[in-house]
Structure formats: structure tokens, C-alpha cells
Amino acid sequence: MPTLEHPSECGGSGELSAPRLRVDTPEKAGLDPTELRHLVREAHDLTTGDHPWAPGVVVVAGRGPVIAVQEAAGFAVRYASYDPITDTGVELSRAARVPATVDTPFDLASLTKLCTSVAAVQQIERGTLGMDARVGDYLPEFRAAARHGITVRQLLTHTSGLRPELPLYDCRDDAQRLALLRVEPPTGEPGTYLYSDLNMLLLQFVVERVTGRTLDVLVHEGITRPLGMTATGFGPCPGAAATEYQRRPWAKADRGMLRGVVHDENAWALGGVAGHAGLFSTGRDLAVFCRTLLAGGSYGPARILGPDLVELLLTAPGLGFAVDQPWFMGELAGSGAAGHTGFTGTSLVLDPMTETFLVILANTVHPVRRPADSGPRANLATRLARAVRGT
Structure with missing residues (x-):
């Protein structure tokens, strides 16, 4: 049975010693394969065209200890810069673009708040x-x-x-x-x-x-190291997906094209380690984080919190976590689903009622920030909710 590997992209090193989430079929996860095929197709559609929702998207979804979907679409790096006169990205040549993979780290933005x-x-x-x-x-x-x-x-x-x-x-x-x-x-x-x-x-x-x-030490020692989340950490993270070509007036600082350094200007000003932004991670690592919380704070022999404290985190109004928010959770909202979004295009949802989880990593701000559109995140979450109901 295939298992998740944890390559050390940034923020740590070492192998996961605890039993790992396994990658298996939708049927083994108790999920409807047709709905998950729709989910995968829609994730790919988000990266196509001249003005995609995001140049690159990674989706990881599952139920219980099974990952049923891990899919990458589009590009981690597609643009060299942004032209404000034409309001278009300056595209790299096909040879210079970097495809997104399931191992690509993304700037988590406000998902950092969860840690x-x-x-x-x-x-x-x-x-x-x-x-x-x-x-x-x-x-x-x-x-x-x-x-x-x-x-x-x-x-x-x-x-x-x-x-x-x-x-x-x-x-x-x-x-x-x-x-x-x-x-x-x-x-x-x-x-x-x-x-x-x-x-x-x-x-x-x-x-x-x-x-x-410091916070980076607390996150490493208390969360990522015991859980084997070796691809998760505060930057710099050179292999990460690119984010924005930052120039005033659309951005708050003149920093050029960003890759591997935090997108959020305040987190950048604070040295890249901040309570609200700064972490980089992969979809696979965040699946471990989700599974840990769904299992009451434990993952294999590691325990980062007791079940009563996890319940407090995830129960309305939530501690750091948002609860039952259909604007990004879609039809997963309503039975106590918890999660968060990030300005760069990321989101994380876990539903204790059905033991399902969905991680979406995207670089919607590449090459430039746009008005927020969480509809695609909600649509993918709805596909997962329907995959539960369809079994």
C-alpha cells in the first residue's frame, strides 16, 4: 500500500516515525469516486486559460486515515512580472515555467494562524x-x-x-x-x-x-517535528510556488517577483516569522495536520494536544479556526466543519462529523493580487461533501 513520503523542502528534516496516512482508492476511504473525479477535473480547470483562478493548484482530500485525492495542476511559477498597463502577467517561456507538483510548498498566508x-x-x-x-x-x-x-x-x-x-x-x-x-x-x-x-x-x-x-521554534518543536511535517516551516523556502510581483501602488512594498519569501508585507517586515503569516507547507503535510486534529490531537505515537483541547479549538466559535463557513467550505459547512483560508489562495477544512479533510494550496496572487474569490474553494469542498453522501 502506498504511503506518504515527506521530502525536506524547508523548515526541517528527518523521517516520519509515526504510522502514516496511506494513499488509497476513494472506495477504501468511503467516498464516491465519481464526485472525486469531478473534484479533480474542476481543480485542473481552475488553472487553465489566459486569466486562471490560479496558475497552480494542489488538492489533497481524504477521509479517516486514507488520502483519496492528491492532485497537482498548472504551474508553481508561470509569470516573470506583471504589466499594470495591460493588466496582464508577463509570461515566462514554456521551458522556463515550473509545473506544480504534490510536493510543491506554498505560502500558507493566514493558515499560519492555525499553528x-x-x-x-x-x-x-x-x-x-x-x-x-x-x-x-x-x-x-x-x-x-x-x-x-x-x-x-x-x-x-x-x-x-x-x-x-x-x-x-x-x-x-x-x-x-x-x-x-x-x-x-x-x-x-x-x-x-x-x-x-x-x-x-x-x-x-x-x-x-x-x-x-520564538514562534518558529514553538511550531517546530510542538507541532511539525512530532508530526513528521518535515516540509513545513517559516521561510525562506526556495522551492516554493511563486506569489506576487509586488510593486506600489497595488502592493504595499516594492519587492519584485516573490518566490520562497513570505508574501504578506507585515510578516516580511517582521522578519518572516509572524503569528498571522509566514509558514510554507505542502498538501501532504497539511493532510497530516488535519488527520491529527480529527484523531483528537494524536498521530501515531505523537500527541500534540488532548482531545478536550482539540474539541475546544474546533467547536464554535472556534479558537483560531472558523466554524461552518459556507463561503469557503461549501456544503461541508453545517455540521461543525472547521478551517481557515489564506490570502495567497490556500484553504483547509476538516469535518469531525464525517472525518473528512480538504487541503487546497494555490497561488491566486501570482502575478498580482485580485479581488477575493472563494467560490472555487467552496465548490471543491462541496464536491467532497457530496462524495461522502454519495457512498
């Missing part, structure tokens, strides 16, 4: 961090957060009232960036949902303070 959340909940499980403790108890120098009584739970549930982001990329140095964050007060009503990258940045600073270790 930041798990790292924080691990500290809650160990008793070094309080769920309802105030951020000011750990970071008294963050005066605005302390004054307004922002809690760890509010950071995890995006109910702190902090605005979506700050222009940290325009600051002259780290000292100025930290100064901005320390005095930033809530702009929304505390307790009301307002999605914000700042929540995960503050959470990063909290877990780093209580552990004395």
Missing part, C-alpha cells in the same frame, strides 16, 4: 497560559491592550476589537513597529467579532513571553 493558535492552546493545556487571562498580565508594556483588558480568549476568537492590520511595513525599524503595536487600542466593541491579524501578532508575543522561545 499559532495550536501553539497557544498547548500552553493553556500545560497551565502556563490562562485562556481568560489578560494580555497585560503577560505583556504589561502593551499598554493599550492592558488598559482595555484584552484577553487571550479574545485574541483566539477575534473578539478583541483590534483593527484588521497596521502598516508595520512602513516603519523604519523593529522598535517603531513594536511601539505602534504597544499603543494600539481596540477600534471595535470588545466581544464583537472583527477578524484581525493583530490578534495573532499579540498572541505570538504572549506565547513567546511565557515560553521564552
